[in-house]
Amino acid sequence: MRIVVTGQAGQVVTSLLERAGGEHEVIALGRPTLDLADLASIEPALRAARPDVVVSAAAYTAVDKAESEREAAFAINGAGAGEVARVAHELLVPVIHISTDYVFDGTKPAPYVESDPVAPLGVYGESKLAGEQAVLAAHPGAVILRTAWVYSPFGANFVKTMLRLAESRDELGVVGDQIGNPTSALDIADAVIAVAEALVAHPSETTRGVFHMTGSGEGSWADLAKAVFEASAAAGGPSAKVNAIGTKDYPTPAARPANSRLECGALERAYGVRLPDWRQSVAQVVARLIKEKEQAA
Numbered sequence: 001m002r003i004v005v006t007g008q009a010g011q012v013v014t015s016l017l018e019r020a021g022g023e024h025e026v027i028a029l030g031r032p033t034l035d036l037a038d039l040a041s042i043e044p045a046l047r048a049a050r051p052d053v054v055v056s057a058a059a060y061t062a063v064d065k066a067e068s069e070r071e072a073a074f075a076i077n078g079a080g081a082g083e084v085a086r087v088a089h090e091l092l093v094p095v096i097h098i099s100t101d102y103v104f105d106g107t108k109p110a111p112y113v114e115s116d117p118v119a120p121l122g123v124y125g126e127s128k129l130a131g132e133q134a135v136l137a138a139h140p141g142a143v144i145l146r147t148a149w150v151y152s153p154f155g156a157n158f159v160k161t162m163l164r165l166a167e168s169r170d171e172l173g174v175v176g177d178q179i180g181n182p183t184s185a186l187d188i189a190d191a192v193i194a195v196a197e198a199l200v201a202h203p204s205e206t207t208r209g210v211f212h213m214t215g216s217g218e219g220s221w222a223d224l225a226k227a228v229f230e231a232s233a234a235a236g237g238p239s240a241k242v243n244a245i246g247t248k249d250y251p252t253p254a255a256r257p258a259n260s261r262l263e264c265g266a267l268e269r270a271y272g273v274r275l276p277d278w279r280q281s282v283a284q285v286v287a288r289l290i291k292e293k294e295q296a297a
């Protein structure tokens with residue numbers, strides 16, 4: 001199977017390249033060949049790559065910066081994502097589009113299901129919601145996978161930020177009143193490949209639409225930071241004391257949902273896919289990061 005994925009060095013695209021193994025071919029299409037902000041670049045790039053399935057993983061992901069770059073966020077996450085889906089439909093191949101927990105406002109006192117009303121708090125979430133709508137309008141057979149709190153050995157993410165901060169600080173204040181489901185991009189890659197295999201092998205037996213897909217188990221950002229330092233200390237890496245603080249004590253340009261938890265049972269029922277427990281995956285990623293850093297030194 002030829003999996004064509006948007007983006008070049010992002011966490012999910014890099015994880016797909018690593019996890020596809022010898023079994024599937026993964027072709028990563030990034031700028032300048034495929035630029036989501038340049039709609040005319042998308043069709044020729046996707047056509048030339050001859051996909052069996054398209055994974056739409058590239059996005060404008062700078063949550064705070066998006067507040068002052070609304071146009072760029074909407075061009076990339078809204079119109080760009082819609083064009084990727086339109087071309088996939090024209091090429092008669094399935095599209096798997098990655099979206100986010102930030103489409104919700106976080107006021108629900110329980111994990112969100114797919115049919116819950118969306119109400120993004122910031123520009124990033126609004127632009128990703130516009131993308132979901134554009135993708136579904138352009139490709140009626142699209143599968144949208146909403147994930148959350150993504151970390152990996154690659155790119156920029158909260159886990160790597162915590163390890164970097166611990167190099168120079170003994171204590172860190174981390175918000176304890178936003179809860180969600182930390183998700184390893186490597187686990188996302190395994191799940192996306194499984195969904196892609198089903199879509200390509202048994203298209204008529206698959207359910208399409210929106211699915212939630214996060215790591216199993218929940219926690220706050222402070223819990224995630226603590227898990228990072230536990231794993232880091234065990235592997236001989238840096239650690240810091242985590243002080244759980246309130247959202248009000250960590251002001252940011254973009255508001256974030258207090259409850260980001262996503263209920264993922266529908267994906268398991270439709271595709272038999274369930275992601276591992278987040279603590280186990282965090283420990284694996286942190287151990288790898290520490291080991292790679294030692295080897296590089």
Ligand SMILES: NC(=O)C1=CN([C@@H]2O[C@H](COP(=O)(O)OP(=O)(O)OC[C@H]3O[C@@H](n4cnc5c(N)ncnc54)[C@H](OP(=O)(O)O)[C@@H]3O)[C@@H](O)[C@H]2O)C=CC1
Nearest residue numbers: 007008009010011012035036037058059061100147149150
């Ligand atoms: N990170 C997270 O915590 C979460 C992410 N998501 C979603 O998951 C998906 C993957 O995220 P993740 O891998 O973490 O993203 P990253 O922030 O790691 O990488 C973003 C990717 O998008 C690419 N990109 C950005 N702008 C453009 C553009 N104009 N044209 C083409 N490519 C572009 C980047 O390109 P380049 O390789 O050139 O830098 C990069 O490959 C996204 O859709 C995101 O919205 C959902 C929930 C949580």
Ligand SMILES: Cc1cn([C@H]2C[C@H](O)[C@@H](COP(=O)(O)OP(=O)(O)O[C@H]3O[C@@H](C)C(=O)[C@@H](O)[C@H]3O)O2)c(=O)[nH]c1=O
Nearest residue numbers: 061063100101148149150158161173174175221250256
């Ligand atoms: C670095 C840092 C962050 N925080 C807080 C700020 C924020 O509330 C929370 C997470 O901060 P970040 O900016 O790393 O995370 P953020 O960029 O909001 O992460 C989001 O990215 C997008 C792309 C998504 O789709 C979401 O699912 C989510 O993963 O932690 C602290 O409390 N202390 C700290 O030292």
Ligand SMILES: [Mg+2]
Nearest residue numbers: 061062063064
């Ligand atoms: Mg960030």
